Structures are given as structure tokens and as C-alpha cells.
Amino acid sequence: MNQAVLILIKPDGLKKSLTGNILTRLSETKLEIVAAKMVRVSRQLAEEHYKHLKDKPFFEDLIKYIQGELHDRRKVMALIYWGKDAIRKCRELAGATNPEEAEATTIRGSYGRITTSGVYENVIHVSSNEAEAEREIKLWFNPDEIIVDLYPQKEIVEKEYKRKAWT
Ligand code: IDP
Ligand code: MG
Numbered sequence: 001m002n003q004a005v006l007i008l009i010k011p012d013g014l015k016k017s018l019t020g021n022i023l024t025r026l027s028e029t030k031l032e033i034v035a036a037k038m039v040r041v042s043r044q045l046a047e048e049h050y051k052h053l054k055d056k057p058f059f060e061d062l063i064k065y066i067q068g069e070l071h072d073r074r075k076v077m078a079l080i081y082w083g084k085d086a087i088r089k090c091r092e093l094a095g096a097t098n099p100e101e102a103e104a105t106t107i108r109g110s111y112g113r114i115t116t117s118g119v120y121e122n123v124i125h126v127s128s129n130e131a132e133a134e135r136e137i138k139l140w141f142n143p144d145e146i147i148v149d150l151y152p153q154k155e156i157v158e159k160e161y162k163r164k165a166w167t
Helices: 011-015 019-027 043-049 059-067 086-094 107-111 130-140
Strands: 002-009 032-039 076-084 124-126
Touching: 002 019, 002 086, 002 130, 011 019, 011 059, 011 076, 019 086, 019 107, 043 059, 043 130, 076 086, 086 107, 086 124
Parallel strands: none
Antiparallel strands: 002 076, 002 124, 032 076
């Protein structure tokens, strides 16, 4: 069954120059990358992405972490991988949420750490199931940024829509 999954290379992954290593590891899955971009993460986007954790004691630190405030890198790399069993394959490669518990051969086991203040710096986000993947992909991407049609879409005409153009 073909699935789409949202991958984020988190600010610690970018700061440690791990983008190439992580993408190389993910290429073992033989999945197809169907979207990729750098994103400056607003507080609103961060809170919406992690809304299932809103009541956790680490929520505020998590929001700061994904916004890059702990690493002086205010960006993440967002990608969509697509193909057979994409979620299971990517989550297996990513490893456990707690980087100290993640198998040493996984991405989080290789590159993650827990800071002295208790932040799980686990370098990568991977959607946890199909419903979450759809919710997250629709949050992070517009349909025209994805090179396949993942979900039903419509055409809209926006009047007085302000955007930047090349001078
Ligand atoms: P996942 O990223 O493996 O799907 P989630 O439970 O969805 O795990 O948690 C989202 C993120 O929140 C984790 O990747 C990690 O950065 C952070 N997190 C989760 N649990 C803890 C915790 O107990 N302490 C600190 N940070 C946590
Ligand atoms: Mg999760």
C-alpha cells in the first residue's frame, strides 16, 4: 500500500550538518521524495504540528526546539516521502522517540541526545500513522508544492493575494 509521510529534519539536525547523512539513510527505503523545502517555523505552525502534546510538561521547550530557538537555526527541512509502507519504513529508520533508547543503528540512535534540561533532541520528525501524515502534510505543504496528487484538491481564485515576485 502506497503511503505518504512527512519528514522534518529538525534544527539540531541542520546545525550538526546532518542533512546529507539523514537523506542517505532514508534513501535505503527506496521511497520517492515528492516534496522538499526549507521552512521558517512560526509559533502557530509549531503549536498546530504538536497539538497532541499541548498538555505535556515539555511542550514549551518542544515549541522552542522545533522553531530553532535552542540551536540558533530558525528553520527546518520538510520533505514528503512516498511509496510502499512509507510510514513504517521511515519510523524504523528513525528509531525510538527517546534518542537514548533508540537502537544505535537508527538515525536518532546515531545522532540524537537528551540535553541536561531534558529536551529530546532527536534530529528528525516522522509522521506516526496515515491520519497524522495527512494532517501534517496538509499543514506543512500546499498541493502545488507536491509533485503527485496525494489528497483531493480544488482550484481556487484568490483576489488581491499578495506575494513576492522577482524584480
Ligand atoms: P515521535 O516524534 O517519535 O512521533 P511524539 O510522541 O509524537 O514522538 O513526540 C513528538 C516530539 O516531542 C518528539 O520527537 C520529541 O522531540 C518530543 N518528546 C516526546 N516525548 C518527550 C519527553 O518525554 N521528553 C522530552 N521531549 C519529548
Ligand atoms: Mg509523533
